[in-house]
Amino acid sequence: MIRFEHVSKRYDGGQDALTDLSFELPEGDFAFLTGHSGAGKSTLLKLVMLMERPTRGQVIVNHQNLTQMRSGQIPYLRRHIGVVFQNHQLLFDRTVYDNVALPLIISGFQPRDVGRRVRAALDKVGLLDKEKKNPIALSGGEQQRVGIARAVVNKPPLLLADEPTGNLDPELSEEIMGLFQQFNDVGVTVLIASHDIALITRLQRRVFGLAKGRLVHDGVLRRQAHMA
Numbered sequence: 001m002i003r004f005e006h007v008s009k010r011y012d013g014g015q016d017a018l019t020d021l022s023f024e025l026p027e028g029d030f031a032f033l034t035g036h037s038g039a040g041k042s043t044l045l046k047l048v049m050l051m052e053r054p055t056r057g058q059v060i061v062n063h064q065n066l067t068q069m070r071s072g073q074i075p076y077l078r079r080h081i082g083v084v085f086q087n088h089q090l091l092f093d094r095t096v097y098d099n100v101a102l103p104l105i106i107s108g109f110q111p112r113d114v115g116r117r118v119r120a121a122l123d124k125v126g127l128l129d130k131e132k133k134n135p136i137a138l139s140g141g142e143q144q145r146v147g148i149a150r151a152v153v154n155k156p157p158l159l160l161a162d163e164p165t166g167n168l169d170p171e172l173s174e175e176i177m178g179l180f181q182q183f184n185d186v187g188v189t190v191l192i193a194s195h196d197i198a199l200i201t202r203l204q205r206r207v208f209g210l211a212k213g214r215l216v217h218d219g220v221l222r223r224q225a226h227m228a
């Protein structure tokens with residue numbers, strides 16, 4: 001689903017964010033991406049979404065080589081990728097329903113299909129009863145679940161998350177991870193950037209460890225193990 005071949009990313013200004021990075025995340029997998037602040041996690045996710053382009057190497061997503069992709073094809077790529085952010089990026093001038101509907105409206109779905117899909121997505125995150133509320137009236141955990149519903153409403157085969165539990169307490173963080181696992185159980189490939197080592201270690205999933213833009217770990221973290 002995602003393959004990096006000798007990928008390096010140097011930002012304008014000379015900052016090396018990723019150096020000679022190679023890894024593969026097969027379809028249907030669930031993995032974490034971890035490392036200290038500045039290790040390159042966000043940059044890696046941005047390369048997958050084509051929000052940035054690599055300086056060297058190849059990025060292949062969903063059988064497409066992004067290096068060769070023209071700008072005009074980017075919206076099509078993004079339609080197949082759901083993204084969850086730490087700060088939800090919800091719009092507070094409209095309802096929960098309208099927030100979740102937005103990606104479908106942008107994709108040109110018929111109103112009839114929008115309603116059905118939005119309710120299916122809200123149902124999956126347990127928020128069907130909140131559709132008419134303004135997200136500002138919801139708790140942090142609920143807001144994050146709205147963000148997840150919005151990310152999956154298009155039924156993307158790939159779900160990316162950047163510190164999705166960054167602002168949540170441990171109990172809510174577990175709950176949010178449980179939701180990602182549910183989507184993975186129905187076949188969605190999941191990649192989550194997180195520096196919450198305690199949480200990641202408990203879940204016993206594949207972990208890519210980054211340090212200063214290099215891959216320093218690939219595999220399940222043993223309990224109480226420490227990252228380099």
Ligand code: ADP
Pocket residue numbers: 011012013015016017035036037038039040041042043044
């Ligand atoms: P992480 O998500 O692990 O905190 P990032 O991918 O955000 O790491 O950052 C990796 C490195 O790239 C850092 O040194 C950061 O300062 C640098 N960086 C990130 N974005 C930019 C940018 N737009 N321009 C210049 N340097 C950047």
Ligand code: ADP
Pocket residue numbers: 116117120121152153154155156183186187188
């Ligand atoms: P459709 O419009 O294809 O009939 P629905 O929204 O009614 O889709 O959901 C059909 C099924 O697809 C549901 O049982 C649901 O579990 C599954 N589904 C919904 N969203 C996703 C997703 N993001 N990834 C995988 N399966 C999903």
